[in-house]
Amino acid sequence: MGIIKKQSINNSIIFYIGMFIGAVNTVLIYPNVFNDQPDHWGLIQIIVAYSMVLSTFSSFGLPKVIIKFFPSLTEKGNLFFISFLFPIIGILFFLLIYSLFKEAIFDLLNMNALLKENFIYVFILVFCISFYDIITSISRSHLDAVTPVVFNEFFLKSYTLSILLLHGFKFINFKIFLLLYIAGYLLKLIFLFFIQISNNRIPISIGLDQLDFNKIMKFGVFVFAGGLSIILVTRLDMLMIGYLMNLENVAFYTLAFYIGNAIAVPGRSVITISVPLLSKAWENQNLKEIKTIYSKSSINQLIVSGFLFLIIWLNLHDVFTLLPEKFTHGKWVVFYIGLAQLINMACGVNGAIIVNSDYYKFDLYTNLFLLIVTICSNLLLIPKYGINGAAMATALSLMLFNLIRVFIIYIKMGIQPFSKKTIVSLGLLLFIYLICVNIPSVSNVFINICLKSTVAILIFLPLLFRLNLSDDLNNILKNLVKKVNS
DSSP: OHHHHHHHHHHHHHHHHHHHHHHIIIIIIHHHHTSSOHHHHHHHHHHHHHHHHHHHHHHTTHHHHHHHHGGGOSOOHHHHHHHHHHHHHHHHHHHHHHHHHHHHHHHHTTOOHHHHHHTTHHHHHHHHHHHHHHHHHHHHHTTOOHHHHIIIIIIHHHHHHHHHHHHHTTSSOHHHHHHHHHHHHHHHHHHHHHHHHHTTOOOOOSSSTTSOHHHHHHHHHHHHHHHHHHHHHHHHHHHHHHHHSOHHHHHHHHHHHHHHHGGGHHHHHHHHHHHHHHHHHHHTTOHHHHHHHHHHHHHHHHHHHHHHHHHHHHHHHHHHTTSOGGGOOOHHHHHHHHHHHHHHHHTOSHHHHHHTSTTTHHHHHHHHHHHHHHHHHHHHHHHHHTHHHHHHHHHHHHHHHHHHHHHHHHHHHSOOSOOHHHHHHHHHHHHHHHHHTTSOOOSOHHHHHHHHHHHHHHHHHHHHHHHTOOHHHHHHHHHHHHHHHO
């Protein structure tokens, strides 16, 4: 767990810096820059959503294939060869289909004129995202999970902030802004690629003679289908809002979704570095190590994500008063998305355990179940409840999905992530909420936010340490105290 702890801390620092910049962008800058034309913000989100879905097709599960087979291969060149070949074939195939059936695709997806005019940018983003994911997996396989995070979380969000300000102050129009926005994805890909090349991490040898191709393709098909399902689920609500409603509502949903989804940030940093270590543990059949990673990821993610959810919910009303009025109708979107992510985090790295085990087929089965439930619930709830319905559908789907995965791991491997500390942690968060929610409000929203947050922290940290809910978090607190006193 030493490597996990060290890189998780580094990743978390970068994630939190990125989250802060992203929060400034999404919560403050985007709504004000696009207050007059929220459909432009909705357009950006829809383009990214389609790109994420199509890039999953083009990469064909190869990022996870690299993580899975990297430890056991002495010759990496053939693996990297097919990893770069498949996305090229996939992107060329999509461009061919688009050129032949463009109008039929537009009609099928119920696209408005603005999206039709700019849909070509989707293919540029598919190229950038597909290869960035491949190269990120190569970096992570060398236990360098920090570098990709720097470019994805810090560079891209800082870059986006810069061009948002240029557009907001009318130095550039929306067309140029959109071009620069797409260029940001290309730049982070180029930077990460050259870092891997400079460290001799991408040896490529043409051919497949060093690979058990059938085994790799069998695994790739399952993780591709599972990965496609999860990407569809995470983007489906936005795509269906665009399809059933309009681009403006996509923008409104994006803001609220971002706020609620922020609590997943700590979990992403843990999962990023846990995956290659789980792969090694399965290679050595070290079930004890897998159980340790599983239980620690659960309690650590529950505590940190739960506290972030608490802070967000306590201060949500005050945050919304800082926004243009048309963007302030997503309170319950924040709640349902936050609840969904809290359940997701509390269940630990269950997906990574299944994918890297001999039971990886269940990753596909559970993701297909999730996709079906998400489609049905969105079709049912969006027409009735609008953007709140999309968030309710996400919460319901993720809750069922995670409970099924926890049950599968318990049945197949005899391990589960929960303990008495799980119940105590939830009780602690509820206790802090009941105290802080009754703090009288003042007229200044910034004082309100600072007061409630400070009181919550002052109660949370001593009780967390006293109750000894997490050895990892307690050690971090001890080290911080030592540094402050030294």
